[in-house]
Amino acid sequence: METKKPPRQRDTRDRREEGIVSPVEGFNERGRKAAGDKALHDAIQLFTHKSVAGRNAVLNALPEAPELRERAYGIKQRTMANLDRYLEQMADAVEDRGGNVFFADDGEDVVRYIGELARRRGAKVITKSKSMATEEIELNHRLEEDYADLDLEIVETDLGEWIAQLAGDTPSHIVGPILHMNLERVTKILSGAAGENLPPNVQALAAFARKRLRQKFLTADVGITGANFGVAETGTIVTVTNEGNGRLVTSVPPVHVVVMGIEKLIPRFEDLSVFTRLLARSGTGQELTVYTNFVTGPRAEGELDGAEEFHLILMDNGRSKLLGTPFEEALYCIRCGACLNVCPVYRQTGGHAYGSTYSGPIGAVITPLLKGTDEAKDLPHASSLCGACWEACPVGIPLHDLLLKLRNHQVEEGLAGKGQKAAFKVFENTMKSPALYNISRKAGRLAQKPLLKDGSVKPVPGPTSGWTGSRDLPPLAKKSFRELWKEGI
Amino acid sequence: MADRAEFLASIRHRTRTGKYKPTHAPDVAWTPKESPPETRLIEDPSARFIEKLEALKGHGFRAESGDEAREYVVSLARSRGAKLLVRWDDEELAGFDAPLADAGVEVAVPRDPEGLREVAGRADVGLSTASWAIAETGSLVLESGQGRGRSVTLLPPTYVAVLRADRILGTVPEAISKYAGGKVPANVCFHTGPSRSGDIEMSLVVGMHGPGDVHVVVVG
């Protein structure tokens, strides 16, 4: 089987002649700001180092990990090739168990379905367990706006997500939503919610959150979750959490709504044995998260809790466009966050610099693909192409290769569209010499080297650590990401 | 609004007409090592289970007999100053009522949803059995069912499960294979240690939304 592509050669061309210069200004601007923020930098380092170390330790202790990774890739490949069939099987299985299934083309469909459901149920309080799919469509915000007359109180229940929600902030990491906030900031936010000054103490703050959210769990009319996996064979929805909020949101309220991207399907229940062994290990360095919760339809006859009404929303929102295209592999992602943690770019800038729901390498790939390559066209360039993401990915998604394909795609589009070409011209000056690009690639290769030792991914030294000096640099003139990279940002 | 048939037809179209077939296998860095993975035979599953659970800040106890299990639960309830314990309506747990009552702990056994709602939120201790446990990870496998409220294992700050030693499986795949290809209960949960969060500066908080005080009594 082919293992290494020669993508690095492919992108060495100087494209200024073609009017194509990496349009990285959006990311650059935000990235530079982020890289100059010492507190943020420290927070990201803390999180990514711990996560990577934990991941390495548990994966190295699992001799079958490489085999599992190949199986995971194979399962996802087969799933996507027959996605229509598995979706149908999933829908039938859920309906067999007394659940409702709704196919949503986009976020608007989802909002309308949930809004109407809330209206019918006379719902006031909705509890949510962390879900990137609902972040992607800005569900909370849109429900509050479009269904203002219902006066819904939508409460995130993951501690980090709730804090982000209180602050009007968005998650900066798939797994650690508020890793960008320090204790001081969290104290301020929660004190605001409490209406009194809380001590800057993690346990005390968590105790306040527990108490406040407990009321919400108990009074919620509807619980909304995402899905880590959906099993077509049985109609089972799997969510993993550590706090227990996922299990609470699916157990206590009378209605449970699942918003699931169509790519989250896996064919058989036993396939879970592959994915559950990879997901927590890759994401948080745990063998399993505390709660791996499997929900199949509404509560059964004679059961005392669990939702009476179960709704599965299968959401496309741009995903199906990737089927059968060279970008299909982007759909294999199980959102573990490992690629973010090892990415030398993410580790300098954090998630918000990407300006999108999904950040890091997978964010740089999936955002332009889901939103259209016109949007977020800077993101495919927010990478050093060192390949650390690919190696960390438990499903073996060749992320750096997809990033290159995206860049190529932009070239083709750039050549086709005059307007876009003109837009690229603006940034022409930012790219002074192709040599810079070569240097950046070299840096990428250097960064990759230690990653390959013993076939495992180590915390990235090299250019990453070199970047730390950047915090003291004066504000830079407009420069491309590649230039920043060369200067160690 | 998407119509199911249309939705599926569009996906079918894309998967059938797509020219591109992904070709990448996962790369060299992960390819299996030369030596075959050693089969990890777990000699004493109970011991491994307890060891794993304790590493996660849970508590495991090996009871020789049902009596010893009951003693453990009673003294646990006492030491937590418990006034109310809520338990699953399960034959195996019926014998716990009398000794608990003797110790001054009220036992609630909800048999309808309203009853459960009323007590689960204020109980000090939740008591359940477990269908299986997983030695390798220190997990309980909890199945929903008649009289087996999910919130019993979730809402009280202290949670204790009692199960027979022969219900302890070795690995996660073994546990998953119990449901593979068959009928899955409305809810199954792999419950692995106390609820936790690391969201604030990666500092560990034990007992975030679920119980922080988790005990498993292995009988036999």
Ligand code: SF4
């Ligand atoms: S692309 Fe791979 S490593 Fe990144 S989040 Fe998805 S599954 Fe994890």
